[in-house]
Amino acid sequence: MKIPDKLQPLIDDGIVDEVIRALRSGKEASIYIVRCGDELRCAKVYKDLRTRGFQARAQYQEGRRVRSSRQARAMGRSTRFGRKAQETAWKSAEVDALRHLATAGVRVPEVFGFFDGVLLMELVSDANGEVAPDLGELSLSEELAREYHEFLIGQIVRMLCAGLVHGDLSEYNVLVDAQGPVIIDLPQVVSATGNNNAETMLMRDVNNITATLGRSAPDLLSTRFGEEMWLRFERAELQPDSVLTGEFIDDERSADVEGTLIAIEDAREQELLRQAGREAAEEP
Numbered sequence: 001m002k003i004p005d006k007l008q009p010l011i012d013d014g015i016v017d018e019v020i021r022a023l024r025s026g027k028e029a030s031i032y033i034v035r036c037g038d039e040l041r042c043a044k045v046y047k048d049l050r051t052r053g054f055q056a057r058a059q060y061q062e063g064r065r066v067r068s069s070r071q072a073r074a075m076g077r078s079t080r081f082g083r084k085a086q087e088t089a090w091k092s093a094e095v096d097a098l099r100h101l102a103t104a105g106v107r108v109p110e111v112f113g114f115f116d117g118v119l120l121m122e123l124v125s126d127a128n129g130e131v132a133p134d135l136g137e138l139s140l141s142e143e144l145a146r147e148y149h150e151f152l153i154g155q156i157v158r159m160l161c162a163g164l165v166h167g168d169l170s171e172y173n174v175l176v177d178a179q180g181p182v183i184i185d186l187p188q189v190v191s192a193t194g195n196n197n198a199e200t201m202l203m204r205d206v207n208n209i210t211a212t213l214g215r216s217a218p219d220l221l222s223t224r225f226g227e228e229m230w231l232r233f234e235r236a237e238l239q240p241d242s243v244l245t246g247e248f249i250d251d252e253r254s255a256d257v258e259g260t261l262i263a264i265e266d267a268r269e270q271e272l273l274r275q276a277g278r279e280a281a282e283e284p
Helices: 008-012 068-075 080-103 142-161 198-213 218-222 225-235 257-282
Strands: 018-025 029-036 039-046 111-117 118-122 176-177 180-185
Touching: 018 039, 018 257, 039 080, 080 118, 142 180, 142 198, 142 218, 142 225, 198 218, 198 225
Parallel strands: none
Antiparallel strands: 018 029, 029 039, 039 118, 111 118, 176 180
């Protein structure tokens, strides 16, 4: 296959020995299986802003820290320097999140390096050494669906305690290896305390996972883990090992209807883009 331009420097420098094949292509990046010595790894090549179909929305970038006040001001004014800084911040957000979450005890792919818009990381594999399936590809027993749900709710709690919300968690962004679920795809991760949309995104993440696993264990569909964990987070009562009940009683606060509609529309748009990417990747 033709070697992507951004991977050629890694081959020239001996970081990557061979590009095996394309794995998938999405709205903001293309992923390749590469060989590094005796190991197979993933190389995630981020698309440039000018060629990327998905524009990073302000609601995802709100609350993200940048290295200097000058960068922040330039990004706010959308100057040429500001757009470049915004592009760099978007591309580096995932590697920063992966390292931070791994330290917090969240199951995410191991990072091996970040090289000018290319993230080199662990290839998540199943027991046979093949690329691990995503959660939506599996036919689960009711017992295993409950087990995965409990584990993933615990992972979301750990992420929240680490100050982050995935923002796009679904059956397509959870791979299942021999040890269980692994959370992937984090360029849109948001600050739990610095982003006004964090609560809405957390609810969407929890509801997406619950809806998927609820197909095998329907009793999960009546749980309210998202509301419970957010309330405990706001009250500073949430800990990484907190045990939740899934029960929640609504209070009298008015619902964020506009925020919910935005989240639903985003989820619909992202699902269409994912399907298109999968179809393109499956074409011979």
